[in-house]
Amino acid sequence: xxxxxxxxxxxxxxxxxxxxxxxxxxxxxxxxxxxxxxxxxxxxxxxxxxxxxxxxxxxxxxxxxxxxxxxxxxxxxxxxxxxxxxxxxxxxxxxxxxxxxxxxxxxxxxxxxxxxxxxxxxxxxxxxxxxxxxxxxxxxxxxxxxxxxxxxxxxxxxxxxxxxxxxxxxxxxxxxxxxxxxxxxxxxxxxxxxxxxxxxxxxxxxxxxxxxxxxxxxxxxxxxxxxxxxxxxxxxxxxxxxxxxxxxxxxxxxxxxxxxxxxxxxxxxxxxxxxxxxxxxxxxxxxxxxxxxxxxxxxxxxxxxxxxxxxxxxxxxxxxxxxxxxxxxxxxxxxxxxxxxxxxxxxxxxxxxxxxxxxxxxxxxxxxxxxxxxxxxxxxxxxxxxxxxxxxxxxxxxxxxxxxxxxxxxxxxxxxxxxxxxxxxxxxxxxxxxxxxxxxxxxxxxxxxxxxxxxxxxxxxxxxxxxxxxxxxxxxxxxxxxxxxxxxxxxxxxxxxxxxxxxxxxxxxxxxxxxxxxxxxxxxxxxxxxxxxxxxxxxxxxxxxxxxxxxxxxxxxxxxxxxxxxxxxxxxxxxxxxxxxxxxxxxxxxxxxxxxxxxxxxxxxxxxxxxxxxxxxxxxxxxxxxxxxxxxxxxxxxxxxxxxxxx
Numbered sequence: 001x002x003x004x005x006x007x008x009x010x011x012x013x014x015x016x017x018x019x020x021x022x023x024x025x026x027x028x029x030x031x032x033x034x035x036x037x038x039x040x041x042x043x044x045x046x047x048x049x050x051x052x053x054x055x056x057x058x059x060x061x062x063x064x065x066x067x068x069x070x071x072x073x074x075x076x077x078x079x080x081x082x083x084x085x086x087x088x089x090x091x092x093x094x095x096x097x098x099x100x101x102x103x104x105x106x107x108x109x110x111x112x113x114x115x116x117x118x119x120x121x122x123x124x125x126x127x128x129x130x131x132x133x134x135x136x137x138x139x140x141x142x143x144x145x146x147x148x149x150x151x152x153x154x155x156x157x158x159x160x161x162x163x164x165x166x167x168x169x170x171x172x173x174x175x176x177x178x179x180x181x182x183x184x185x186x187x188x189x190x191x192x193x194x195x196x197x198x199x200x201x202x203x204x205x206x207x208x209x210x211x212x213x214x215x216x217x218x219x220x221x222x223x224x225x226x227x228x229x230x231x232x233x234x235x236x237x238x239x240x241x242x243x244x245x246x247x248x249x250x251x252x253x254x255x256x257x258x259x260x261x262x263x264x265x266x267x268x269x270x271x272x273x274x275x276x277x278x279x280x281x282x283x284x285x286x287x288x289x290x291x292x293x294x295x296x297x298x299x300x301x302x303x304x305x306x307x308x309x310x311x312x313x314x315x316x317x318x319x320x321x322x323x324x325x326x327x328x329x330x331x332x333x334x335x336x337x338x339x340x341x342x343x344x345x346x347x348x349x350x351x352x353x354x355x356x357x358x359x360x361x362x363x364x365x366x367x368x369x370x371x372x373x374x375x376x377x378x379x380x381x382x383x384x385x386x387x388x389x390x391x392x393x394x395x396x397x398x399x400x401x402x403x404x405x406x407x408x409x410x411x412x413x414x415x416x417x418x419x420x421x422x423x424x425x426x427x428x429x430x431x432x433x434x435x436x437x438x439x440x441x442x443x444x445x446x447x448x449x450x451x452x453x454x455x456x457x458x459x460x461x462x463x464x465x466x467x468x469x470x471x472x473x474x475x476x477x478x479x480x481x482x483x484x485x486x487x488x489x490x491x492x493x494x495x496x497x498x499x500x501x502x503x504x505x506x507x508x509x510x511x512x513x514x515x516x517x518x519x520x521x522x523x524x525x526x527x528x529x530x531x532x533x534x535x536x537x538x539x540x541x542x543x544x545x546x547x548x549x550x551x552x553x554x555x556x557x558x559x560x561x562x563x564x565x566x567x568x569x570x571x572x573x574x575x576x577x578x579x580x581x582x583x584x585x586x587x588x589x590x591x592x593x594x595x596x597x598x599x600x601x602x603x604x605x606x607x608x609x610x611x612x613x614x615x616x617x618x619x620x621x622x623x624x625x626x627x628x629x630x631x632x633x634x635x636x637x638x639x640x641x642x643x644x645x646x647x
Contacts, residue, residue: 068087535586
């Protein structure tokens, strides 16, 4: 049986350990294995042996803010374990800490040889994905240096340098070579009858370009206490619903996850910020669309997330067309993804600053307008006025609103095939599964653009004192609304198309993106009510949530990433949209389905669920490759609270 992986997350650091607390160093397979900081693996092997043998798990690692397990030597019923080993692990900012407590079960003196085999391969996370791509690394070297209290692993490639330091208390009796590049730290522990010995191991990661001072927590308990204190502070003063305890628990769990999922970023003036990451394991970094939607969902409860996200995205906004390797970066565009790893640094993947998103730019404007309206922080609106105007300029000029009438995108060679939220290959399709050609106008992005124009017009009128600009944007929004209802509406199906292809033909799949149009307010009331009620019919609504694609269409697949699955953040936008159009019963139905799914999974919503119906599957079926923790999903219960209250 394949060993499960358990994630420990704190800011931009995560560790994935097995049921025994070990890290095996396996490459590929889609699941991470190791300690990761800033897109690099700083521990690729971490394996415990006692007296030369691997102990077995009496109680395997369980999910939580830290990892705990109990291990014993392998044996039988007639041979009671000679010792019991209590293992505890946690992560901090750029660090990993473990305590090992060995208790003898013998009535006589005993000596136990305990060893931890450690290595750091410094692999970029893109090397470890399931696509098994390989990347040349000319001139790269690795080194290991034994120190008084442990060993230091280092990696160098040109100007790129990363270091991992492993130390212990007490110091190891020996550090041995293994023949594989790993090093084995060894202790000979003398135990009196039924006595106990304890070790603490600390791992400090110093990734390239990371200059902040980092301290390793003294113990796993200290690291967990710090995280719990931050989680408690982040949830403080949020009024959870008393009449719906399951929603209250999901909101609390989501806020706790968001406290841990904040990563460092920098604002326009170099100020240090913390912003919502996309999710763990593979997206523990700033993703424009994800951070914006997370901040919108949490805005009534934690507006500081919105302020930080706006500043971080303003600082990374494109100011000029970039080199040919990243052709989608044009002036005013908001970044889709920021990466800090070796492959991004050397241009071997395009994601160092990647602008392959058609919808992050309008969502930036939506969040700015909503944030100022909610908080009255006009200073931020004035500070970010140049960035907002540049974003509007991108929508009108480079985005396609003026020349084509809609925001459009083309598949990016080396990047994403689709640049709306459904960004997997084939996600934007006709009902029969065929893909559109040419420049694609995705429906949801047009709704965001409409809302962005209207909110920015409000800022221009009320904060920037520019009535002429406000009128221009209002006119553009009105024209977009008229065009959309003419070009996208499918009268034979009483539903909007998922997209238009390069020739202006409707992409006729029935998709959940229509619910985003309700959230944006793009549809007339009559059309909006038709759409809202249609989304609650059985082919769309699984009982847990609205499917990304209605069942019964040839393109539908319940285990597809975007063609039949159920996404919590998608459903959060739909619920907010249903409430906006007065469809409160429908909004409650969506919210209750999603919160029931959260309750079945310890009150945590995953990134995505399979699309199987509740009537035939009484428990939600997981999507096999979902992020364990995702910021939009963590924030979704708060959006449901906004949409329906505690009902």
